[in-house]
Amino acid sequence: MTQPTDTLSIRQMCDAFGVTARTLRFYETKELLFPLRDGTRRHFTKQDRARLTLILRGKRFGFSLEEIRQLLNMYDRGGSNAAQLLRTLAIGRDRLEQMQAQRDELGLAIADLQTQLAEGQSALDAFAQAAPAAAE
Amino acid sequence: MTQPTDTLSIRQMCDAFGVTARTLRFYETKELLFPLRDGTRRHFTKQDRARLTLILRGKRFGFSLEEIRQLLNMYDRGGSNAAQLLRTLAIGRDRLEQMQAQRDELGLAIADLQTQLAEGQSALDAFAQAAPAAAE
DNA sequence: CGTTACATTTACGTTAACGTAAAGCACACT
DNA sequence: AGTGTGCTTTACGTTAACGTAAATGTAACG
Numbered sequence: 001m002t003q004p005t006d007t008l009s010i011r012q013m014c015d016a017f018g019v020t021a022r023t024l025r026f027y028e029t030k031e032l033l034f035p036l037r038d039g040t041r042r043h044f045t046k047q048d049r050a051r052l053t054l055i056l057r058g059k060r061f062g063f064s065l066e067e068i069r070q071l072l073n074m075y076d077r078g079g080s081n082a083a084q085l086l087r088t089l090a091i092g093r094d095r096l097e098q099m100q101a102q103r104d105e106l107g108l109a110i111a112d113l114q115t116q117l118a119e120g121q122s123a124l125d126a127f128a129q130a131a132p133a134a135a136e
Numbered sequence: 137m138t139q140p141t142d143t144l145s146i147r148q149m150c151d152a153f154g155v156t157a158r159t160l161r162f163y164e165t166k167e168l169l170f171p172l173r174d175g176t177r178r179h180f181t182k183q184d185r186a187r188l189t190l191i192l193r194g195k196r197f198g199f200s201l202e203e204i205r206q207l208l209n210m211y212d213r214g215g216s217n218a219a220q221l222l223r224t225l226a227i228g229r230d231r232l233e234q235m236q237a238q239r240d241e242l243g244l245a246i247a248d249l250q251t252q253l254a255e256g257q258s259a260l261d262a263f264a265q266a267a268p269a270a271a272e
Numbered sequence: 273c274g275t276t277a278c279a280t281t282t283a284c285g286t287t288a289a290c291g292t293a294a295a296g297c298a299c300a301c302t
Numbered sequence: 303a304g305t306g307t308g309c310t311t312t313a314c315g316t317t318a319a320c321g322t323a324a325a326t327g328t329a330a331c332g
Contacts, residue, residue: 022291042309147279201319
């Protein structure tokens with residue numbers, strides 16, 4: 001009959017998720033988390049834990065906190081909002097394309113850099129290859 | 137015998153390189169460019185053009201402006217500074233590794249997102265898959 | 273001489289996602 | 303009462319690479 005003590009203190013949250021207290025409070029001000037209050041202290045519920053999981057996952061996906069907030073809100077309202085869902089999907093696809101483009105550009109830059117570095121001793125000259133007569 | 141008019145105005149530079157005047161002035165304050173002065177106006181020499189090419193290339197490589205400045209300085213002093221060159225190479229390799237790591241992470245995230253988006257209609261549920269009972 | 277075009281300096285603003293004090297409750301223990 | 307631990311709020315600081323005004327200058331055109 002002891003209450004499940006279903007909540008975590010801020011420190012426990014930090015340890016559990018590998019984030020700082022500042023981060024958790026910050027997320028609260030950004031309306032990403034809504035911990036309960038015992039007087040002045042925060043108590044993070046199972047919901048908060050689930051949301052934080054999503055937040056971190058969203059960050060891995062490259063979403064901004066604001067985007068994540070919107071996604072979480074939609075999710076909260078129950079997925080019955082088809083139009084919104086579609087827009088969400090569009091956002092997701094956009095992000096995907098951006099990421100792919102980014103990755104491709106990275107790939108190019110990496111290839112460039114690799115050949116430059118491998119090509120010889122003087123990577124500087126390689127780096128500067130496009131500059132004829134930089135020093136007259 | 138007409139002087140080659142070998143310099144470009146700031147606007148011509150902007151057009152030639154697709155950057156803003158602010159950017160060029162900013163680069164000057166950062167000691168990346170050293171345009172000549174005709175009274176108050178800037179005149180960008182061939183050297184400046186070469187340097188700007190390198191700057192933009194360096195950015196494509198993911199170097200910061202400060203890193204670029206150092207590289208340009210080393211290059212300017214003539215490549216006779218072997219130790220420096222080696223350190224430079226090390227920097228380049230570090231950057232390469234960072235970029236590869238970044239690219240790999242991006243690859244992972246992309247793969248994730250792709251399966252999520254493809255897997256079904258509800259990308260939201262997919263996005264939220266790790267959150268059981270987010271809405272009790 | 274007035275306008276237009278282009279240029280200049282100075283300096284505050286922007287963005288994201290927190291970091292980092294500073295100062296102070298609120299309890300538990302001793 | 304004192305000490306310590308954990309938590310709180312408030313609020314300024316950080317970083318990079320410029321953006322964006324504001325006020326002014328100068329040179330040529332008409």
